[in-house]
Amino acid sequence: MVQLVTASAQLMSLGLVMQKKLSSLLRRSNTFGMSKTDIQVELDMIISDLISNVNRMENEMKESV
Numbered sequence: 001m002v003q004l005v006t007a008s009a010q011l012m013s014l015g016l017v018m019q020k021k022l023s024s025l026l027r028r029s030n031t032f033g034m035s036k037t038d039i040q041v042e043l044d045m046i047i048s049d050l051i052s053n054v055n056r057m058e059n060e061m062k063e064s065v
Contacts, residue, residue, distance in 0.1 A: 010057050014050070021046050
């Protein structure tokens with residue numbers, strides 16, 4: 001049960017981080033007139049970070065079982 005609560009908290013935290021990153025990207029793209037390519041590069045970096053974080057969380061959950 002504790003593991004489930006911890007995993008839920010990590011997912012919520014990860015969701016907030018992703019929300020902040022995407023909001024920041026949108027704000028900067030408007031402020032600095034970023035090109036479609038610039039936005040795609042930043043989205044790719046955000047997605048890579050997300051995949052890494054999810055993989056790390058999955059490994060932590062497997063190790064704790």
